[in-house]
Amino acid sequence: MARVVVDVMPKPEILDPQGQAVANALPRLGFEGITSVRQGKHFELEVDDSVDDAALEKIAETFLANPVIEDWVVRRVGA
Amino acid sequence: MARVVVDVMPKPEILDPQGQAVANALPRLGFEGITSVRQGKHFELEVDDSVDDAALEKIAETFLANPVIEDWVVRRVGA
Amino acid sequence: MSVRVGVITFPGTLDDVDAARAARYAEAEAVPLWHGDPDLKGVDAVIVPGGFSYGDYLRCGAIARFAPVMGSVIEAAGKGMPVLGICNGFQILCEAGLLPGALIRNSGLHFVCKDQWLKVENNTTAWSSRYEKGAEILVPLKSGEGGYQATQSTVDELEGEGRVVFRYVGDNPNGSRNNIAGITSANGRVVGLMPHPEHAIDALTGPTDDGLGMFLSLMDAVVNA
């Protein structure tokens, strides 16, 4: 068994209303010095050892992320 | 300037309908061997060097995460 | 000849009854299609209705687009069958690659339910021929992820080819690029829009009956085909 993390983020040129809202709210809450916030998704998968990197990449590209608007990163993390 | 990542995940004992929906869909799409999926949020912040770890922790706890149902991890990543 | 319009139900679809009713109001026969069954039952056109297929979990439409019925819809659309995606249906058509771009969270971050004015920009599609170009129609908009987004080149292409079918009038309700409410495929047969024409077919239960024109347009498209 392995643990895999996939982070999916809106592409830089795509509007990110959620990140924007967080960034705008922070100074109002008294938190200064945060110049930008982007919000995406974080997936944690438990996968059998039979699942190879190519399969993981495929899952991320065809399903977890929408390549039209999102970028993604797949990482295996220590067990 | 520093880059900070905050990952926010539903607590293990809390229902994660989204992760579950993803997990259920994978075999239907022909992806076998994924035994569990949890879905959370991934934030990327650009912060001034003046912002210390305590402030980041506070932002995560009071704003980015909902401590009643979520756990979170704050990490500074290489610039 | 009776025109048969298929209406797909996915787990979590909500506005299928409304889409079927709208088809009947236009005197078509509404044929229920099930997500798990690739059989299109010989229909002349397909409506992918609104709602929350699979709860909108992951991304709106991301799970539904893999349903067996969608394979058949993609194939039929390739041969020119008229397909209409409303709200979640629009999201599914984008995820399935039948229409370009994607729909993201509303810029205001809230679900918005309101009566929305739309301008008809293209009346040459299978679903908009009954309207006058430039006409303004009032139909309900109800969605949380209705912001139309695409790369600049895609938006330029859509605008250049006149493929924006409906545009929001007045304040942009959700942050859509260029106030885009609905678009069409290159051949004008596949149309997707966020607002709900099927909820504007009778002034008793909707703000107007302005939406009926879309279903009547389809009748013309099928009968004249």
Place this chain on the structure above:
Amino acid sequence: MSIDTVKNAETTPDQEQPFRELGLKDDEYARIREILGRRPTDAELAMYSIMWSEHCSYKSSKVHFRHFSESLTDEMRAKMLAGIGENAGVVDIGDGWAITFKVESHNHPSYVEPYQGAATGVGGIVRDIIAMGARPLAVMDSLRFGKADAPDTRRVLPGVVAGVGGYGNCLGLPNIGGEVVFDESYAGNPLVNALCVGVLRVEDLHLAHASGAGNKIILFGARTGLDGIGGVSVLASDTFAGDDGSGKRKKLPAVQVGDPFTEKVLIECCLELFQQGIVVGIQDLGGAGLSCATSELASAGDGGMHVYLERVPLRATGMTPAEILSSESQERMCAVVAPENVDAFMAVCAKWDVIASEIGEVTEGERLVITWNDEVVVDVPPRTVAHEGPVYNRPIERPADQDALIANGPESLARPTAAADILKTIVTMAASPNLASRRWVTQQYDRYVRGGTVLAQPSDAGMIRIDEETNRGIALATDCNGRFTKLDPYAGAQLALAEAYRNVSVSGATPIAVSDCLNFGSPEDPAVMWQFEQAIRGIADGCRELGIPVTGGNVSFYNQTGSTAILPTPVIGVLGVIDDVRRRIPTGIGAEAGETLLLLGD
């Protein structure tokens, strides 16, 4: 992990049990021992403590419900198919149609976690309606918050509204009305009351009971997890080790996360099951989870029941029987099915991808027996759990300061007389939180879905067409003014009733039934009990006067911060019928020039 079995309980009669931590009084615990003739097992203790809580047993309010039954006339009974005591009231509205509706509170959870609290509040009331055999038609939400500019209101209000919308919109139920009220008494106790209305054919009414020995008990819907068992986790501490090995489960949040998609699929699945006529009895799993569903089904049936707890599909590992019985996991239902129909039942569940498990059967005899891998962990007379809990006649006393409160009338307030001052006052009032536009709220709710909504905001009542052939429809309104009710609970409750009645009438419908949600402070405070008793009498007398029955509702006590109770808030929902929705009367004037304005009443 050692499990506390009945056998074990018999041999260790003196083992100490944390009944006080579970909210049971000494005499209540003594009564349980007396009923069982031994000490309860952990699982039994969990069941009794939950089912005998104020929330589930109505122990402080029950005695006052007699005002409702005593005021019933034949006219009021005529159309009532199910009343107080069922999951929701049901009334006959003609043409073979019946309507079921109910208002319920989810106040405390919405304070702890506004989004999920409100969302699961909607989810819970919708399951009550399905459990009557009905298709849910619409929802309404009646909300109360602290002052609009209070910091905590900024946390609670957006979350609650997003939760009501997030869940209801995803289920495809139009939201056809509600209220938003601000008053500082609700600052630490927001009120989130959700109403659901459903429709069924008269012959399809399903009441919750488990009858017919040999019939199977099927649990279907979501898996059972560690949700909302915060209280019961004390049981894990001294008897057996939790799964983290430390001998104690870490404190769990008493918060449930809703999964509206699962509920939507569950609704469709149930409707198909009803249509096939293969459900003998059905019960939703609400706050008290399996404890409630099994004991209520068995108690209302004609036999006993055997449940095999190890067959319950779980979401967490190492759950104990007490935890499984107490879990508040959402989106679950329990059905009673004849053995020959089990396959058909399972096929419908499979079509909708709904997990279903046969967890037991109706038995001869009168006991509810629950086993865990062949060991008996519960063996009780089900009525003692579900229907024969403690009943209290709490002390009642009119507050000493009530007269002073009434005497402090508006006479002493300055009144504007000059035109400019009157204008200014009107503008100030129109902009005040309690009168301002509710669009920020209502715009987050889908009011169109399923195409039957004839009236919704900004109407005084919501209206839904239920029959597209005949255009028959129903109308609903909810109302309450807590400030009036505080001044005079009897008259205030009647004013709420009268207002909801009027709001339904002016839409063109004829009022026929009432559901109420009685939100009050602590029943242990005699002044609160006085308010409560007065309000119930007010409603009962008012209903008799108007000739429409209370068919169901909900009581929410302990809405207070420290010793300060909220304003007494008996929210009244009135249901009306209209034979032809095309004759509805929309709210508003000025549609045509030359309209005549008439003022009726004084």
